[in-house]
Amino acid sequence: MRIMKKLLSGNEALALGAYHAGVRVAAAYPGTPSTEILEALAGYPGIYTEWSTNEKVALEVALGAALGGVRAMSSMKHVGLNVAADPFFGASVTGIQGGLVVVSADDPGMHSSQNEQDNRHYARFAKVPMLEPSDSQEAYDLIILAFALSEEFDTPVLFRTTTRISHCKTVVEAPDNLAPKVGEARFVRNPSKYVMVPGYARPRHRAMEERMERLAAYSEVFQYNRVIPGEPKLGIVASGVAFQYAREVFSDASFLKLTMTYPLPAELVRRFASSVERVIVVEELDPFLEDSIRALGIPVEGKSLFPIVGELSTEVVEEGGRKGGLLPPAPTPWGRGWRQDSVQVAVEVGCLPTEVGATATQRRLQSADPAGQGKCDAQPGDGAAASLPLRPPVLCPGCPHSACSFALRRLGFYRSMPTSGQADGGKLPGSMRPSGLIVTSDIGCYTLAVYQPLLALDTCVCMGASIGMALGMEKAGIQNTVVAVIGDSTFLHTGIPALVDVVYNQGRTTVIILDNETTAMTGHQGHPGMGVNARGQKTTKVCLEDLCRGIGIKDVHVVDAFDMEQVSATIQGCVARDEPSVIIVRGDCPLHVRAPGEPFAVRQEDCDGCNTCLRVGCPALVRVGNKVTIDPTMCVGGNCDVCAQVCPREAIVLGSQIEARVQGPGSRVGLMESEELVGGCPRDVGVDVPRPEEKE
Amino acid sequence: MRTAVDVLMVGVGGQGTVMASDILAEAALAEGFDVKKSDALGMSQRGGSVVSQVRLGTKIFSPMVKKGEADILLGFEKLEAARWAGHLRSHGLAIINDQAIPPFSVSSGSEKYPPDELVLDLLHRKTERVFFVQGMALAQEAGTTKALNAAMLGFLSVLIDVINKGAWLESLTRALPARLLDLNLVAFEMGRQAAEAARKPLERGT
Ligand SMILES: Cc1ncc(C[n+]2csc(CCOP(=O)(O)OP(=O)(O)O)c2C)c(N)n1
Numbered sequence: 001m002r003i004m005k006k007l008l009s010g011n012e013a014l015a016l017g018a019y020h021a022g023v024r025v026a027a028a029y030p031g032t033p034s035t036e037i038l039e040a041l042a043g044y045p046g047i048y049t050e051w052s053t054n055e056k057v058a059l060e061v062a063l064g065a066a067l068g069g070v071r072a073m074s075s076m077k078h079v080g081l082n083v084a085a086d087p088f089f090g091a092s093v094t095g096i097q098g099g100l101v102v103v104s105a106d107d108p109g110m111h112s113s114q115n116e117q118d119n120r121h122y123a124r125f126a127k128v129p130m131l132e133p134s135d136s137q138e139a140y141d142l143i144i145l146a147f148a149l150s151e152e153f154d155t156p157v158l159f160r161t162t163t164r165i166s167h168c169k170t171v172v173e174a175p176d177n178l179a180p181k182v183g184e185a186r187f188v189r190n191p192s193k194y195v196m197v198p199g200y201a202r203p204r205h206r207a208m209e210e211r212m213e214r215l216a217a218y219s220e221v222f223q224y225n226r227v228i229p230g231e232p233k234l235g236i237v238a239s240g241v242a243f244q245y246a247r248e249v250f251s252d253a254s255f256l257k258l259t260m261t262y263p264l265p266a267e268l269v270r271r272f273a274s275s276v277e278r279v280i281v282v283e284e285l286d287p288f289l290e291d292s293i294r295a296l297g298i299p300v301e302g303k304s305l306f307p308i309v310g311e312l313s314t315e316v317v318e319e320g321g322r323k324g325g326l327l328p329p330a331p332t333p334w335g336r337g338w339r340q341d342s343v344q345v346a347v348e349v350g351c352l353p354t355e356v357g358a359t360a361t362q363r364r365l366q367s368a369d370p371a372g373q374g375k376c377d378a379q380p381g382d383g384a385a386a387s388l389p390l391r392p393p394v395l396c397p398g399c400p401h402s403a404c405s406f407a408l409r410r411l412g413f414y415r416s417m418p419t420s421g422q423a424d425g426g427k428l429p430g431s432m433r434p435s436g437l438i439v440t441s442d443i444g445c446y447t448l449a450v451y452q453p454l455l456a457l458d459t460c461v462c463m464g465a466s467i468g469m470a471l472g473m474e475k476a477g478i479q480n481t482v483v484a485v486i487g488d489s490t491f492l493h494t495g496i497p498a499l500v501d502v503v504y505n506q507g508r509t510t511v512i513i514l515d516n517e518t519t520a521m522t523g524h525q526g527h528p529g530m531g532v533n534a535r536g537q538k539t540t541k542v543c544l545e546d547l548c549r550g551i552g553i554k555d556v557h558v559v560d561a562f563d564m565e566q567v568s569a570t571i572q573g574c575v576a577r578d579e580p581s582v583i584i585v586r587g588d589c590p591l592h593v594r595a596p597g598e599p600f601a602v603r604q605e606d607c608d609g610c611n612t613c614l615r616v617g618c619p620a621l622v623r624v625g626n627k628v629t630i631d632p633t634m635c636v637g638g639n640c641d642v643c644a645q646v647c648p649r650e651a652i653v654l655g656s657q658i659e660a661r662v663q664g665p666g667s668r669v670g671l672m673e674s675e676e677l678v679g680g681c682p683r684d685v686g687v688d689v690p691r692p693e694e695k696e
Numbered sequence: 697m698r699t700a701v702d703v704l705m706v707g708v709g710g711q712g713t714v715m716a717s718d719i720l721a722e723a724a725l726a727e728g729f730d731v732k733k734s735d736a737l738g739m740s741q742r743g744g745s746v747v748s749q750v751r752l753g754t755k756i757f758s759p760m761v762k763k764g765e766a767d768i769l770l771g772f773e774k775l776e777a778a779r780w781a782g783h784l785r786s787h788g789l790a791i792i793n794d795q796a797i798p799p800f801s802v803s804s805g806s807e808k809y810p811p812d813e814l815v816l817d818l819l820h821r822k823t824e825r826v827f828f829v830q831g832m833a834l835a836q837e838a839g840t841t842k843a844l845n846a847a848m849l850g851f852l853s854v855l856i857d858v859i860n861k862g863a864w865l866e867s868l869t870r871a872l873p874a875r876l877l878d879l880n881l882v883a884f885e886m887g888r889q890a891a892e893a894a895r896k897p898l899e900r901g902t
């Protein structure tokens with residue numbers, strides 16, 4: 001067997017390991033940072049892979065396969081396990097037949113998540129063993145062990161990664177041409193194990209507790225829980241990526257590296273603790289290990305030194321080390337100047353030529369400003385660097401969500417949020433005009449419309465929440481009209497039961513489904529409404545309008561996402577009706593399927609600099625001086641002419657029309673008129689509003 | 697004593713920053729280094745800032761470059777380079793593509809793009825070794841602005857001399873689709889020449 005050496009992300013390594021372990025069925029719902037696991041698995045032969053409608057379904061599919069006797073896996077982001085919690089707990093009770101591994105990819109630091117919950121608690125909560133790799137090699141090795149462990153102990157295994165493990169690439173050595181052994185599918189009837197009525201479930205609980213005892217004993221001898229001997233003064237307990245940071249910072253310390261972090265190897269921890277003078281736990285987020293170790297009666301420090309909020313880094317661990325007197329005090333960032341030794345080091349490592357200095361222009365500039373010797377380090381977050389303009393993510397040029405979000409903003413806030421009561425004639429900050437819409441939103445690309453310049457959304461909590469929350473506001477007696485906005489994938493994920501609730505409980509909510517025919521936010525995965533499966537093959541397509549009508553919504557509309565007037569008029573019509581409505585706003589995501597068309601341009605002599613078009617939030621629109629121009633390399637044209645539709649002076653036309661000096665398209669003042677009706681101010685271009693906090 | 701070379705690549709979604717860092721990492725692996733790399737993924741596709749970190753050396757623990765420890769900052773865009781200047785170590789090497797991509801707050805007129813003087817000033821607080829590269833012009837000359845990352849890597853390849861040219865070429869060949877390879881190899885070569893030219897007067901001066 002040939003061994004290959006490759007740079008793989010944790011997710012890729014995990015997929016390769018699962019393939020080598022003979023996984024037969026893998027089901028997932030996309031979610032950063034877990035998505036690439038299933039994407040990679042879909043590339044291997046002999047594995048059934050699916051994008052499920054949501055994580056609960058995904059885990060149930062995997063559980064079914066596992067009870068059918070084959071190895072199965074389900075992967076999801078941390079919040080996905082909330083959705084899948086019910087079958088997760090259930091699987092712990094029934095146990096398995098073929099190995100079952102549940103991968104939870106957590107996101108400390110919230111690189112692209114709505115919270116940073118610590119899913120290690122799920123292992124204790126559901127009474128299942130948990131493994132945590134600290135690089136890609138371990139991700140590969142451990143996932144293979146996870147399947148074996150699952151079968152040996154008749155339990156699902158929680159495999160927990162974090163963003164830095166899932167997305168960082170590190171070196172993996174693995175067999176190159178291994179032909180995996182895939183088990184035979186065979187279901188063996190065993191109702192007292194697989195049918196959880198109380199009478200059968202009671203003995204299963206006892207079996208679960210016995211299983212935990214056996215697992216705790218196994219954890220003591222598990223080869224990946226290991227001591228790395230070092231100076232006895234300091235003993236570090238760590239797992240996951242935190243182990244890497246800690247190794248870097250406390251290079252001389254003794255280490256207990258934990259890989260099976262639940263159940264904890266209590267004796268091993270005790271032995272380690274008694275061999276060192278001071279025990280410090282370095283872990284991200286909650287004091288999960290720390291609390292358990294303290295419960296063993298061992299004096300231990302952790303969260304008193306390292307933050308409970310956000311992700312760790314070498315810097316943060318170093319700071320904690322200093323706080324705890326484990327490291328010498330920091331060299332002051334002020335006046336540190338250039339360090340000669342680091343040049344020396346770089347030369348030794350062979351990285352840098354010895355004689356590369358400033359070029360002539362730079363010398364000139366340097367003599368004007370003597371090279372900043374002795375100034376403070378410019379870090380993001382301090383001084384001049386902090387004042388640089390931010391670059392938050394934005395909707396793409398030609399995004400099908402722009403026009404609808406623009407229309408919602410116009411129908412929503414009277415004006416951009418006043419910063420103080422005074423500024424708005426005594427009104428409360430954020431107060432709305434009585435006829436303004438409230439927009440409960442959901443999670444997807446369209447959530448970016450909460451930012452400048454669209455400022456169109458009022459809530460976003462978790463996937464599928466928009467519809468139920470809109471109904472709740474209505475039932476609470478809110479006088480404003482409430483509109484729910486939800487993406488197509490999100491609607492299918494968890495929106496459907498809430499829409500049924502609206503019908504059943506006689507709500508009159510208007511639900512806008514933004515149908516871009518893909519799961520765009522996480523990288524354009526297939527979903528049922530798109531009719532493309534995880535391997536990119538065509539499959540049965542679920543028709544959203546039929547689905548809504550089938551539920552009992554009578555007022556169903558399908559509108560063109562790029563027709564601002566139609567979108568706006570339909571929303572106004574629906575909210576006025578005394579019945580629930582669904583508006584499917586349909587338009588392709590340009591990143592995904594559309595070929596770019598001819599770009600638009602602004603006829604400069606007609607532009608009076610009112611900036612109305614900038615409100616659309618298209619990054620191709622650029623203000624130059626007092627006027628707006630369109631970057632022809634960014635504008636996608638084609639279906640999209642949204643900026644042209646909102647320009648009150650009709651100054652935006654196809655680029656070729658400007659060159660040919662042809663007059664622009666016919667009048668498009670309909671929207672402006674409808675805005676006057678609802679009291680909007682078409683010129684309230686809000687470059688004056690406070691910048692929303694950077695958040696994804 | 698430090699045993700790693702830390703490279704930070706920063707740019708804007710769509711500039712090919714992540715691919716460039718992959719090519720560097722693969723080349724370093726082929727040269728026998730331990731390599732770890734980390735990309736800020738997530739929403740970078742939507743025109744946000746992109747940061748890729750590559751660490752190579754005999755044995756690497758953390759996959760992340762520590763603030764103030766980056767040996768090299770490869771900036772694909774000036775504002776992003778300025779933003780990350782503080783991550784350079786003292787006397788580190790800054791290689792900056794001389795291109796400005798205004799973020800929304802600038803293109804909508806509510807904020808100003810930092811002037812070159814400020815960008816340089818921020819870099820000069822950490823290092824005197826700042827190179828501006830006409831990356832877009834080089835890529836254009838090679839045939840497509842999409843080859844910007846290859847041109848930047850070409851420039852880098854001259855200054856990071858622990859990786860042989862052969863390893864670079866192999867890594868480029870593996871990463872790029874065949875139909876784009878030739879253009880990119882031309883851009884890479886042009887980047888190399890630009891680096892040699894930038895380096896010459898200095899060598900003569902000492
Ligand atoms: C429970 C849960 N699973 C997954 C995610 C990750 N996630 C965020 S948005 C999204 C998809 C959104 O797709 P869609 O609703 O079609 O909107 P689009 O991005 O296409 O505009 C996913 C999978 C999440 N936040 N929560």
Ligand code: SF4
Pocket residue numbers: 394395396397398399400401445446516520521589590591592742
């Ligand atoms: S990826 Fe598609 S849906 Fe998402 S912001 Fe870009 S254009 Fe819009």
Ligand code: SF4
Pocket residue numbers: 397398399599600616618619620621630634635636637640641642643644
């Ligand atoms: S037509 Fe207007 S809104 Fe659409 S992509 Fe081009 S510039 Fe952007």
